[in-house]
Amino acid sequence: MGKHLTTRAEDYSKWYNELVVKADLAQNSGVRGSMVIKPYGFAIWERIQADLDRRFKETGHMNAYFPLFIPKSYFSKEASHVDGFAKECAVVTHYRLKNDPDGNGVVVDPNAKLEEELIVRPTSETIIWDTYRDWIQSYRDLPILVNQWANVVRWEMRTRLFLRTAEFLWQEGHTAHATKEEAIQEAETMLDVYASFVEEIMAIPVLRGIKTEGERFAGALETYCIEALMQDGKALQAGTSHFLGQNFAKAFDVKFQTKEGTQEHVWATSWGVSTRLMGALIMTHSDDNGLVLPPKLAPYQVVIVPIYKGQEQLDAISEVANDLVQQLRAQGITVKYDDRDTQKPGWKFNQYELQGVPLRIAIGPKDLEKGSVELARRDTLTKQFVSQSDVAAVVPALLDEIQNSLFEKALKFREERTHVANSWEEFEALIKESAGFVYAHWDGTTETEDKIKDLTKATIRCIPISNEEEEGACILTGKPSKQRVVFAKAY
RNA sequence: CGGGAAGUGGCGCAGGUGGUAGCGCAUCUGGUUUGGGACCAGAGGGUCGCAGGUUCGAGUCCUGUCUUCCCGACCA
Numbered sequence: 399m400g401k402h403l404t405t406r407a408e409d410y411s412k413w414y415n416e417l418v419v420k421a422d423l424a425q426n427s428g429v430r431g432s433m434v435i436k437p438y439g440f441a442i443w444e445r446i447q448a449d450l451d452r453r454f455k456e457t458g459h460m461n462a463y464f465p466l467f468i469p470k471s472y473f474s475k476e477a478s479h480v481d482g483f484a485k486e487c488a489v490v491t492h493y494r495l496k497n498d499p500d501g502n503g504v505v506v507d508p509n510a511k512l513e514e515e516l517i518v519r520p521t522s523e524t525i526i527w528d529t530y531r532d533w534i535q536s537y538r539d540l541p542i543l544v545n546q547w548a549n550v551v552r553w554e555m556r557t558r559l560f561l562r563t564a565e566f567l568w569q570e571g572h573t574a575h576a577t578k579e580e581a582i583q584e585a586e587t588m589l590d591v592y593a594s595f596v597e598e599i600m601a602i603p604v605l606r607g608i609k610t611e612g613e614r615f616a617g618a619l620e621t622y623c624i625e626a627l628m629q630d631g632k633a634l635q636a637g638t639s640h641f642l643g644q645n646f647a648k649a650f651d652v653k654f655q656t657k658e659g660t661q662e663h664v665w666a667t668s669w670g671v672s673t674r675l676m677g678a679l680i681m682t683h684s685d686d687n688g689l690v691l692p693p694k695l696a697p698y699q700v701v702i703v704p705i706y707k708g709q710e711q712l713d714a715i716s717e718v719a720n721d722l723v724q725q726l727r728a729q730g731i732t733v734k735y736d737d738r739d740t741q742k743p744g745w746k747f748n749q750y751e752l753q754g755v756p757l758r759i760a761i762g763p764k765d766l767e768k769g770s771v772e773l774a775r776r777d778t779l780t781k782q783f784v785s786q787s788d789v790a791a792v793v794p795a796l797l798d799e800i801q802n803s804l805f806e807k808a809l810k811f812r813e814e815r816t817h818v819a820n821s822w823e824e825f826e827a828l829i830k831e832s833a834g835f836v837y838a839h840w841d842g843t844t845e846t847e848d849k850i851k852d853l854t855k856a857t858i859r860c861i862p863i864s865n866e867e868e869e870g871a872c873i874l875t876g877k878p879s880k881q882r883v884v885f886a887k888a889y
Numbered sequence: 890c891g892g893g894a895a896g897u898g899g900c901g902c903a904g905g906u907g908g909u910a911g912c913g914c915a916u917c918u919g920g921u922u923u924g925g926g927a928c929c930a931g932a933g934g935g936u937c938g939c940a941g942g943u944u945c946g947a948g949u950c951c952u953g954u955c956u957u958c959c960c961g962a963c964c965a
Contacts (some may be wrong), residue, residue: 402926409960430947430956485890485963488927519965554964555890633965705924744925751925762924772924889965 403685403752408628417680418559421689421753424676431564436488438753439676441697443567444560446675447547449694450569450794451597453591458705459543459571464525466549467516472524475649479523482616486553489517509849518551522640523617523642523668526572527650534574534664536655539585542574547860550599558636560677561634570598574664576654578643581665582620585641589622590670592637601673601805602626603812604636605835605884607860612844615668625884628681628811631832633859633886636678639669677889683777684807690777691753692804695799698734699754700726700793705762707742712737715761718786722759722771731797751776756800757793777804818882825873825885829856835886841872850874856885 403420405411418424423439425431435443451461460797467490473480494510519525526544533539547569554562573582589606596602604624614621618640626636646662647653656662683690693699702722704715719735726733734755736746743760750758760772771789774781777800783793815834819825828836840846840858850873851857861883870879 415958426957428956464947482964550965552964556964564965568965638965670965674965707923739923742925742927744921744923744927746926747924748926760924764924 399434400739403686403688406629413686414677414681415559416750417684417688423680423689424559425585426559429564429798431554431562433559435567435673438697440614440677442691442695443673445695445697446600447569450595451547451592454545454569457543457587457591459545459573461546462544463546463548464519464529466519466737467523468519468525470515470517472528473517473712475524476617476645478645478717479617479649483520487520488551488553490516491520504515507727518860519548520552521670521697522546522548522550522570522582523572523646524650525881527646527652529665530574531571531650531652534652537576537657540574540576540654540664541580543571544573545569545571560673560680563673566673570668570670570672571693573667574647574652575667576656576662576665578665581643581667582641585620585622585639585667585669588667589624589639592639592669592671593624596624596626596636596678597674597805599692599694600679600682601694601808602678602834603809603860604637604806604858607862607884609638609860610844610847610858612847613858615640617642617645618668619645622863623860625835625886626678626682627815627834627886628678628889629811630681631815631834631887633835633888634674634678634681635859637669637671637886638674640667642666642668683804684754687779688710688752688759690804691754691756693801695754696754696756697732698755699731699797700733700757700759701746702733702735702759702761703743703746703750704735704737705760707763708801710822711763712739714766718761718766718771719759722786722789728748729790729794732795747774756797759789760779764875765766775800777807815886819873819885826854829885829887834886835859836882837882838885839868839870839875839881841875841877841879846872846874846877855887857888859884859886859888 403416406413421438422436424435426434427434446602491512493512494507494716495504496507530542533542540573549565549567551565557563573584575584593604593606596604604626606624609621609623615638616644620641622639624636626634628634634793644663644665646666652664653661654664680689683692702719704712704719706712706715723733723735747758754776756776758774760774765771769786770783771786772781773784773792812834817828817833817836819828819836820840825836825838847858860872861881865879865881871877871881872881
């Protein structure tokens with residue numbers, strides 16, 4: 399293993415891949431495009447899950463679980479939905495293996511062909527709406543507010559750890575409502591849940607917006623999204639929430655009887671975030687020394703490293719360290735005391751830096767004499783000496799400060815990388831250098847959007863919700879426009 | 890899926906024109922060390938991605954296949 403990471407300036411993409419592997423987050427497996435999430439990476443995902451799950455429940459949702467396999471016929475029921483996913487589905491055609499008659503391992507038993515093929519879910523709208531038909535008869539059965547934590551499979555051609563894998567972990571919320579207004583409200587509420595989670599916990603500033611028709615989810619009437627800006631100036635969609643109208647209710651014949659006794663189709667939403675958030679986390683905060691984790695997601699917020707010669711000294715240090723561990727844990731802070739004698743302090747320093755542990759406390763013989771510890775911040779790489787008796791008071795405040803400072807830093811970066819383009823030349827130049835978000839006028843047509851994409855690789859990330867109306871002319875066609883939309887190259 | 894590159898101990902790599910595999914890091918043992926990836930001495934570990942083929946002989950040549958990386962089209 400090489401000692402140093404490729405730097406972001408040398409090769410951003412290589413930096414990302416090396417970081418994921420060296421920080422022990424994930425690795426590629428023997429299966430094309432499918433990753434192994436390692437314990438340290440999974441611990442971060444678990445923290446993401448736990449906080450989101452709490453927020454979902456606080457907004458009235460419950461978890462359920464639907465099958466991995468979906469009968470092929472379900473997919474033919476909603477036309478635009480099929481169009482969106484057909485090209486990337488894994489299909490189960492047989493249910494049995496047998497020994498190879500030629501003696502080489504096993505082969506698929508041709509006699510075990512399924513009557514109807516099963517699709518490994520790329521998303522669960524179809525099977526969930528097929529089930530909701532049984533659950534819903536009356537307006538009294540509504541709303542249904544359900545989420546599921548699951549894995550899904552999309553047969554992507556080009557994959558990257560966390561950012562795009564053939565199988566990924568996510569949550570998908572699927573709700574059913576009596577009215578259009580209520581469904582739209584739900585989709586907007588969940589967008590807020592995502593935005594506040596990503597900003598407060600992941601310390602990643604996001605733009606809230608709606609997708610253009612061309613970028614909309616397959617089967618949705620409106621797609622709301624949060625968009626984040628990565629350090630290389632490319633945008634990453636961090637979460638989406640869809641207002642599905644009555645499309646799935648109509649496709650799966652899900653009706654309810656109203657108070658007035660009429661039969662109406664149910665209104666739907668779906669919303670999801672995935673392990674891609676891990677990619678956003680890495681690319682927002684990390685530096686050339688490795689991962690930088692916001693304290694609210696760090697598996698260990700503090701690591702304590704003893705520096706010692708001989709057992710006697712270690713015992714004396716351990717006494718101080720264990721006391722600090724108790725004091726910090728009492729405040730709900732996660733601490734690891736790494737007293738392994740199999741690695742040297744310098745090795746540990748580098749390892750925890752690579753893994754993004756927010757605070758490191760080193761205790762050595764000099765500290766024993768002075769009653770101090772060395773406290774090092776991962777985000778700023780600064781060190782200070784703190785009296786042992788002050789640690790319990792200083793650490794929580796410092797963790798808060800790191801959390802805030804990471805967000806502020808990311809926000810400042812985004813602001814510096816947010817531009818306004820008023821001419822095609824200006825626009826092209828900004829996009830060419832991956833300058834970040836570019837606000838520009840657009841005539842509102844999918845044709846223009848596609849053409850801009852062909853010419854520059856930039857897509858409309860969103861129409862920001864907070865947008866102000868402004869008269870202008872489309873950057874490409876010169877046709878009138880009422881507002882600016884946000885363009886960027888995207889992951 | 891189209892174009893390019895690559896798969897050799899755990900990791901990173903070297904192995905003109907075919908002749909039975911080597912280096913660095915890591916690992917193990919012993920000793921000295923420990924405030925930013927320690928040092929010395931010794932040791933173990935590879936059917937060269939996989940499957941065929943050519944050949945007296947294949948890491949090396951040929952065919953197929955799988956995986957990874959880069960560039961496109963698609964996408965959370």
